[in-house]
Amino acid sequence: MSRDAITVYVPRDSTALALGADHVAAAIAAEAGRRGLKVDIVRNGSRGMFWLEPLVEVGTPVGRIGYGPVDAGDVPALFDAGLLGGGDHPLRQGEVDALPYLKNQERLTFARVGITDPLSLEDYLAHEGYAGLTRALAMEPEAIVQTVLDSGLRGRGGAAFPTGIKWKTVAGARAAQKYVVCNADEGDSGTFSDRMVMEDDPFMLIEGMTIAGIAVGATHGYIYVRSEYPHAIATLDEAIAIARRRGYLGDDIQGSGKRFHLEVRKGAGAYICGEETAMLESLEGKRGVVRAKPPLPALEGLFGKPTVINNLISLASVPIILARGAEFYKNYGVGRSAGTLPFQLAGNIKRGGLVEKAFGLTLRELLEDFGGGSESGRPIRAVQMGGPLGAYMPQQQFDTPLDYEAFAAIGAMIGHGGLVVFDDTVDMARQARYAMEFCAVESCGKCTPCRIGSTRGVEVIDKLIANQDRPQQVHLLRSLCDTMVNGSLCAMGGMTPFPVLSALNHFPEDFGTPNEKAA
Amino acid sequence: MNRQQIFDVAAVRGIIAERKGMAGAMLPILHGIQEKVGYIPADAVPMIAGELNLSRAEVHGVISFYHFFRQQPPGKHVVQVCRAEACQARGSEALAGQAQDLLGCAFHETSADGQFTLEPVYCLGQCACGPNIMIDDELHARVGADKLQRLVQAKREAT
Numbered sequence: 251m252s253r254d255a256i257t258v259y260v261p262r263d264s265t266a267l268a269l270g271a272d273h274v275a276a277a278i279a280a281e282a283g284r285r286g287l288k289v290d291i292v293r294n295g296s297r298g299m300f301w302l303e304p305l306v307e308v309g310t311p312v313g314r315i316g317y318g319p320v321d322a323g324d325v326p327a328l329f330d331a332g333l334l335g336g337g338d339h340p341l342r343q344g345e346v347d348a349l350p351y352l353k354n355q356e357r358l359t360f361a362r363v364g365i366t367d368p369l370s371l372e373d374y375l376a377h378e379g380y381a382g383l384t385r386a387l388a389m390e391p392e393a394i395v396q397t398v399l400d401s402g403l404r405g406r407g408g409a410a411f412p413t414g415i416k417w418k419t420v421a422g423a424r425a426a427q428k429y430v431v432c433n434a435d436e437g438d439s440g441t442f443s444d445r446m447v448m449e450d451d452p453f454m455l456i457e458g459m460t461i462a463g464i465a466v467g468a469t470h471g472y473i474y475v476r477s478e479y480p481h482a483i484a485t486l487d488e489a490i491a492i493a494r495r496r497g498y499l500g501d502d503i504q505g506s507g508k509r510f511h512l513e514v515r516k517g518a519g520a521y522i523c524g525e526e527t528a529m530l531e532s533l534e535g536k537r538g539v540v541r542a543k544p545p546l547p548a549l550e551g552l553f554g555k556p557t558v559i560n561n562l563i564s565l566a567s568v569p570i571i572l573a574r575g576a577e578f579y580k581n582y583g584v585g586r587s588a589g590t591l592p593f594q595l596a597g598n599i600k601r602g603g604l605v606e607k608a609f610g611l612t613l614r615e616l617l618e619d620f621g622g623g624s625e626s627g628r629p630i631r632a633v634q635m636g637g638p639l640g641a642y643m644p645q646q647q648f649d650t651p652l653d654y655e656a657f658a659a660i661g662a663m664i665g666h667g668g669l670v671v672f673d674d675t676v677d678m679a680r681q682a683r684y685a686m687e688f689c690a691v692e693s694c695g696k697c698t699p700c701r702i703g704s705t706r707g708v709e710v711i712d713k714l715i716a717n718q719d720r721p722q723q724v725h726l727l728r729s730l731c732d733t734m735v736n737g738s739l740c741a742m743g744g745m746t747p748f749p750v751l752s753a754l755n756h757f758p759e760d761f762g763t764p765n766e767k768a769a
Numbered sequence: 770m771n772r773q774q775i776f777d778v779a780a781v782r783g784i785i786a787e788r789k790g791m792a793g794a795m796l797p798i799l800h801g802i803q804e805k806v807g808y809i810p811a812d813a814v815p816m817i818a819g820e821l822n823l824s825r826a827e828v829h830g831v832i833s834f835y836h837f838f839r840q841q842p843p844g845k846h847v848v849q850v851c852r853a854e855a856c857q858a859r860g861s862e863a864l865a866g867q868a869q870d871l872l873g874c875a876f877h878e879t880s881a882d883g884q885f886t887l888e889p890v891y892c893l894g895q896c897a898c899g900p901n902i903m904i905d906d907e908l909h910a911r912v913g914a915d916k917l918q919r920l921v922q923a924k925r926e927a928t
């Protein structure tokens with residue numbers, strides 16, 4: 251790297267790639283060559299401001315100046331405008347760190363994402379990477395578990411169970427072999443934070459899992475990644491190889507005598523394999539059928555051994571908790587919702603992307619202040635929060651603070667932090683039908699209310715839409731949902747009624763039943 | 770389809786031999802075979818069953834459980850259109866219709882010329898910029914009718 255080369259950043263995150271980032275990088279290299287200018291192109295992660303992707307940044311003495319969204323065809327004009335000196339151009343966004351969308355976030359877990367080269371261990375180390383592991387290696391395992399417990403971290407994969415308690419159970423179990431499994435199935439529509447960590451800051455996940463392994467006495471970890479994420483799998487594989495080569499994974503981690511090995515396993519397109527016990531079955535080489543609990547996976551998990559199974563963001567939050575301490579983390583958030591969550595703004599929204607904030611802000615702040623309203627410019631009518639099993643929320647609920655308990659109180663769910671926005675052209679009866687259909691297709695088939703109930707649900711909603719015996723069908727649909735909620739073994743069948751009933755209760759006019767009052 | 774399935778038997782045996790020692794080897798083996806052959810040939814089932822000490826029914830049960838595994842050869846290119854909620858909110862159902870018209874086949878089918886297999890997918894993790902599609906291993910975001918037409922045309926011309 252010559253000293254006079256100017257650093258230009260072009261993301262390698264898959265959303266940026268899907269919008270042409272590779273072509274932009276090639277065009278920048280070619281244009282610089284033609285003009286005899288020296289550039290050093292770094293393929294960073296994404297800042298998560300997807301409406302600006304591909305977002306090209308140029309390092310200048312006054313900070314990184316961004317241009318976006320850049321098309322390869324814009325590159326000559328950008329150079330004419332003095333791109334390498336941060337020159338003026340209609341695509342110029344100014345200093346990236348100062349953009350309100352970023353400046354108003356509280357990025358703890360995503361602090362490095364978009365800034366560093368995801369596969370540069372030097373970059374990682376220079377930005378507080380492995381500070382958490384270094385602290386952990388100097389602690390007793392019990393103290394690591396206690397730190398996670400004290401931080402108030404709750405599982406980010408949906409159920410919000412305290413991570414420290416789960417770890418404590420595994421740490422206390424006696425067995426010759428224990429495992430750490432990272433749930434990177436991320437099957438929920440509207441969520442992409444797991445993907446971003448894998449593609450844009452993979453060492454953070456590796457570090458978090460290593461700390462988990464040391465804390466509970468597990469020497470082997472698996473990352474179960476969905477097959478829909480080829481870029482994430484490739485990046486993780488590379489990062490694991492680098493970490494192993496540099497002594498951050500293996501039989502003697504940084505000379506500590508501690509051992510931890512890590513492996514990526516690819517899923518195969520089954521939504522239910524995001525459910526933790528179905529994931530274990532899948533990892534064992536079987537159909538992804540849900541197991542009854544007990545036994546808890548913490549005691550009898552993968553191959554019958556004690557297993558920590560956590561969502562990817564839960565594990566990725568651990569390094570900063572260890573590096574900065576439990577108090578630091580816990581001071582973010584409200585009530586029993588401690589810390590931050592990477593919210594994901596998706597669907598019909600003007601500024602879709604990733605917003606990491608402490609719990610406690612409202613949905614409306616996310617939709618309006620960050621999201622800028624709908625992309626179509628039409629009124630936002632409904633938001634589905636927490637994935638396909640989450641409720642559809644109407645305008646009247648947008649002031650609910652993002653806090654696990656406040657959401658539960660209105661029958662909604664924060665889940666994975668993904669929100670999908672619909673404008674007023676949405677047909678909520680069709681969305682309810684889709685929820686049932688999705689359940690019918692993705693059910694593991696183990697229990698009847700889910701397997702058969704969802705198929706019947708589709709039929710009933712079809713009759714409702716076709717105006718056959720409406721009051722009768724509404725009654726039937728409610729009783730069917732009741733059976734699914736009460737009779738299903740897991741949340742697939744148990745929560746599919748949430749989107750269905752919330753659509754029916756809040757948007758009855760779409761079902762042709764405007765007089766039906768919310769139950 | 771009932772045509773004779775021809776595949777590289779030695780390569781499949783190699784994949785099985787190389788991976789059967791892994792803990793929970795089934796999925797890694799199936800992925801290896803599908804990457805190599807493009808699908809899981811029926812004749813591979815007894816080979817896997819024999820090496821993993823399982824019944825054929827068990828192996829078949831696993832293959833048929835997972836959406837990702839194919840039991841028939843796909844077209845030359847696989848076009849996956851995301852039909853999950855966030856893409857729906859951005860017009861993916863219209864795109865799904867256009868894709869069927871353009872490729873001349875329904876979802877889960879292959880076009881008559883064997884060029885394209887059309888599949889639904891439920892979220893590609895690009896939900897802020899839908900509608901999204903994946904062609905082979907390439908992602909494309911903000912796909913409207915024109916862009917779809919261009920992408921498909923480019924694949925047609927490349928062959």
Ligand SMILES: Cc1cc2nc3c(=O)[nH]c(=O)nc-3n(C[C@H](O)[C@H](O)[C@H](O)COP(=O)(O)O)c2cc1C
Pocket residue numbers: 404405406407408409410411413433434435436437438521522523524525526527559560561562564565740741742
């Ligand atoms: C149908 C279904 C799908 C799920 N999908 C995911 C998923 O994609 N990712 C995830 O982390 N958790 C998912 N979960 C939740 C997991 O079962 C489990 O609670 C979680 O991985 C535990 O990790 P955590 O405590 O860190 O949240 C799913 C649950 C159900 C019922």
Ligand code: SF4
Pocket residue numbers: 522540692693694695696697698700701738739740741742743744
């Ligand atoms: S609720 Fe559905 S997905 Fe869950 S165990 Fe029962 S059949 Fe399987």
Ligand code: FES
Pocket residue numbers: 439440441851852853854855856857891892893894895896899901
């Ligand atoms: S919903 Fe289509 S990419 Fe997520």
